[in-house]
Amino acid sequence: MIKVEGVSKRYPGHTAVDNISFEVEKGQVVGFLGPNGAGKTTTMRILTCFMPPSSGTASVGGFDVMDHPLEVKRRIGYLPETPPLYPEMEVAEYLTFVGKLKGMGGNSLRKRVDEVSEKCNVADVRNKLVSKLSKGYKQRVGLAQAIIHNPEVLILDEPTSGLDPKQILETRDLIKGLAGEHTIILSTHILPEVEQICERVVIISRGKVVATDSVENLTNRMRGSEVIGLTVEGQPESGLVQEKLERVAGVSRVILKLAQDSSCAFEIESLQGRNIRADLARAVVEAGWNLTELRPVSMSLEEVFLQLTASEVSV
Amino acid sequence: MNNIITIWQKEVKSYFVSPIAYALLTIYAVVSGFFSYVAVGYFLDRSIGAQAGRGGPMDVNEWVIRPVMMNVGVISLFLIPMITMRLFAEEKRSGTIELLITSPIRDYEIVLGKWLGALTMYACILSLTLVNLSVLFLFGSPDWRPVATSFLGMLLQGGCLLSIGCFISNTTKNQILAGAATFGVSLLMWTFDWFTGFKADAWAKVLAYLSLTSHFEPFSKGVIDSKDVIFYVSVIVLGLFLTTRSLESLRWRA
Numbered sequence: 001m002i003k004v005e006g007v008s009k010r011y012p013g014h015t016a017v018d019n020i021s022f023e024v025e026k027g028q029v030v031g032f033l034g035p036n037g038a039g040k041t042t043t044m045r046i047l048t049c050f051m052p053p054s055s056g057t058a059s060v061g062g063f064d065v066m067d068h069p070l071e072v073k074r075r076i077g078y079l080p081e082t083p084p085l086y087p088e089m090e091v092a093e094y095l096t097f098v099g100k101l102k103g104m105g106g107n108s109l110r111k112r113v114d115e116v117s118e119k120c121n122v123a124d125v126r127n128k129l130v131s132k133l134s135k136g137y138k139q140r141v142g143l144a145q146a147i148i149h150n151p152e153v154l155i156l157d158e159p160t161s162g163l164d165p166k167q168i169l170e171t172r173d174l175i176k177g178l179a180g181e182h183t184i185i186l187s188t189h190i191l192p193e194v195e196q197i198c199e200r201v202v203i204i205s206r207g208k209v210v211a212t213d214s215v216e217n218l219t220n221r222m223r224g225s226e227v228i229g230l231t232v233e234g235q236p237e238s239g240l241v242q243e244k245l246e247r248v249a250g251v252s253r254v255i256l257k258l259a260q261d262s263s264c265a266f267e268i269e270s271l272q273g274r275n276i277r278a279d280l281a282r283a284v285v286e287a288g289w290n291l292t293e294l295r296p297v298s299m300s301l302e303e304v305f306l307q308l309t310a311s312e313v314s315v
Numbered sequence: 316m317n318n319i320i321t322i323w324q325k326e327v328k329s330y331f332v333s334p335i336a337y338a339l340l341t342i343y344a345v346v347s348g349f350f351s352y353v354a355v356g357y358f359l360d361r362s363i364g365a366q367a368g369r370g371g372p373m374d375v376n377e378w379v380i381r382p383v384m385m386n387v388g389v390i391s392l393f394l395i396p397m398i399t400m401r402l403f404a405e406e407k408r409s410g411t412i413e414l415l416i417t418s419p420i421r422d423y424e425i426v427l428g429k430w431l432g433a434l435t436m437y438a439c440i441l442s443l444t445l446v447n448l449s450v451l452f453l454f455g456s457p458d459w460r461p462v463a464t465s466f467l468g469m470l471l472q473g474g475c476l477l478s479i480g481c482f483i484s485n486t487t488k489n490q491i492l493a494g495a496a497t498f499g500v501s502l503l504m505w506t507f508d509w510f511t512g513f514k515a516d517a518w519a520k521v522l523a524y525l526s527l528t529s530h531f532e533p534f535s536k537g538v539i540d541s542k543d544v545i546f547y548v549s550v551i552v553l554g555l556f557l558t559t560r561s562l563e564s565l566r567w568r569a
Contacts, residue, residue: 048417051566073419084414086325088332100321101418145414 001026001153001183002047007056009042009207016042018207019056024200026152029179031198031215032187039207040187041081044155047185048078060153074103077151077182081158083142087131091122091141094130095148102149112148120144120174136167143174147182154178156186160193172197228277229257231265231293232284238264241289248283250276267297318420319428326402326432335401336436339394343440350386351447354379375457380448381535384465387444388531391437391473392501398436399480400494402429403562407488416566426558430474430481437473441466461537468534471547472527476501478554485561 002024009017017039024030032040045051046058049069057064063071086094092113099109117123120140125133130141139159146154159175160168175197178184188194194201195215203211203218211218232241238259245254250271258265270276277294284291330336358378365373406412415425445466451457480497487493508526510519523529530543 050413050417070419070421073417076417078413078417080410080413082410084409084411086329086411087409088329097321097325098414098418101318101415101420103317103419105317 001028002058002060002185004043004047004058005056007043007046007053007058009039009046009051010054015207017046017053020204020207020209021056022202022209022212024183024185026183027180028200029175029184029186029198031194031201032185032204033189033191033194033201034187034204035189038204040204041157042207043204044078044157044185044187047072048076048155049073074149075152077146077149077154079142079146079154079156079159081161083138083145085130085138085141085145087129089130090127091130091133092117092126094141095144098145099148104149112150116144116148119147119177121170136163136170139163139167139171140174143171147178150181152183154182154184154186156184158187158189160188160190168193227297228268228270228280229265229293229295229297230268230280230284230291231263233263233290233292235262235264235287235289241284241287242266244283244287245280248276248279250279263292265293318424319431322415322420322425322428323431323435326429327435330398330432330436335397336439339397339436339440340443343390343394344443346390347383347387347444348447350390351379351383351444354382354386355451375451375455376461376537379451380457380462380465383444383448384462384469384535385531387441387469388472388505388528391441391469391476392505393498394440395437395473395476395480395501396494396497398433399477399484399497400490401484402433402481403485403558404487404490404493408490412565416562422562423555423559426481426555426562430478430555430558433477433481434470434474437477438470441469441473458537461535464534464537464539467539468531468543471534471544471551472531475527475547475550475554476504478551478558479504482554482558482561485558485565 004023005021007017007020008015020039020043032043034040042051046053046065047060049065049072052066057066059065060072061075063075065072086097089097095113095116096109099105099112104112113126114123117126120143122137122140122144125137130138133141139162143156143159146156156175160171163171172193175184175186179197186197198215200212200214201218202209230245235241238256241264242254242256245251245266245268251268252271253269255267255269256264257267268276268280277296281291281294358373358375361378362373403412406415448462452459476497479500480493483497483500484490484493487496504525504527506526506528508523508529511523524546530546533540533543
């Protein structure tokens with residue numbers, strides 16, 4: 001559906017996007033992940049024909065962004081980072097205006113405006129001025145605007161930025177609800193969002209793609225061995241505990257995290273593929289100490305992301 | 316075509332839901348009303364002299380309507396930058412330009428729609444002068460034809476300045492800057508023919524030709540000269556062409 005091949009965007013003095021390639025299949029939800037200034041917005045702007053690439057080609061639905069911009073634009077719904085709203089318009093009026101811009105009209109447009117207002121939960125404010133809306137509503141109107149012409153591809157630039165937690169959840173649900181019908185690319189620097197919404201993730205840092213994979217694979221790939229957090233009470237001598245823990249079979253490393261009064265916390269790494277939780281618990285209890293905490297420290301996408309982008313920085 | 320109408324409607328509406336339209340209409344009504352009053356006052360003063368056997372023939376068209384229409388041009392000079400300054404600068408600042416550019420419409424459709432919207436606003440303002448002039452038709456019988464050609468001339472002249480303002484507004488995010496620059500350029504184009512006052516070389520002639528006022532003169536006398544119409548239309552086309560190109564270049568430079 002979307003094909004990006006060797007796309008670069010250079011400005012005098014710096015390169016915003018450097019030889020990026022990736023593909024998105026029809027119906028997929030792809031997260032575009034990267035720190036601020038990584039080149040996410042630039043890539044999206046190239047895909048939406050807002051700006052041309054300096055080199056490389058990008059196509060949407062088989063149409064090249066340079067050669068057939070109108071065809072590409074017809075197939076894309078785009079929500080920029082700040083929703084492109086006209087404050088002096090009413091919500092329904094605004095959606096009608098955007099629908100007309102996208103080539104709709106008449107009864108079908110009127111029906112579609114009702115439909116998307118319903119879908120994006122803005123039906124209750126349809127006769128309100130856009131300038132009077134709260135940030136969450138504005139974002140949802142922006143989303144409604146992007147899907148008004150039922151585009152095959154949705155490009156959402158940080159759709160949840162600046163919202164409060166409740167609104168973030170609502171917006172995420174909304175996007176998830178759209179997932180079946182549209183191919184979606186969404187950019188974000190919030191990692192749980194990608195874990196929750198997306199099937200695939202493209203991690204981009206300093207204008208380069210550093211990883212492309214399914215969310216699951218990526219987390220698995222980075223998680224070599226299990227890490228377990230463990231807190232023990234009733235033994236002021238942390239060295240003693242550490243020694244004991246190191247002797248448990250399957251433990252590769254024990255790191256003292258915190259030693260306080262009579263409690264101490266450790267992070268314990270297992271050898272590849274060993275489940276050591278039960279053994280650890282038994283060892284602590286047998287020694288007569290209190291085991292107050294035992295939890296898996298899973299490698300979140302966040303750490304994956306930091307590792308990937310950090311290694312990029314060190315190159 | 317539909318796209319142009321869509322943009323045009325949106326532009327006209329955005330003038331009239333904001334205070335801009337009403338502020339401009341009010342300012343214009345007051346100033347042009349004053350100018351009309353003064354012109355009529357002079358005319359009455361002269362008519363007293365004429366009764367006493369002094370002065371030339373009395374002609375409402377020549378002594379009231381023509382000066383009023385010339386003054387309308389002067390007021391437009393101030394109002395047009397205020398009409399055009401927001402056209403693109405506002406969309407660029409608020410980011411809505413991204414919506415327009417990523418919609419399946421062509422650049423020239425955006426530009427034409429916006430220009431027509433500004434022209435409509437300008438025409439609404441101009442029509443207030445008709446109210447002032449209608450008083451003359453009520454109590455006298457001036458020739459309506461020079462009035463009609465004057466309005467046509469005013470619209471063409473305004474169209475030129477609006478298309479230039481459109482272009483300037485597209486070169487900046489800052490509305491004030493756009494307005495100030497448009498005012499400067501308009502004023503220069505207005506006064507280019509002053510050169511001919513003390514110079515007669517080729518440059519003076521070229522500049523005088525570029526002057527908006529000298530092309531308006533015939534219109535105010537009831538003459539529609541194709542030479543002037545062509546001048547105005549070509550300035551309008553040039554302004555809109557430059558706007559379209561600069562909208563395109565936005566993408567290359569962005």
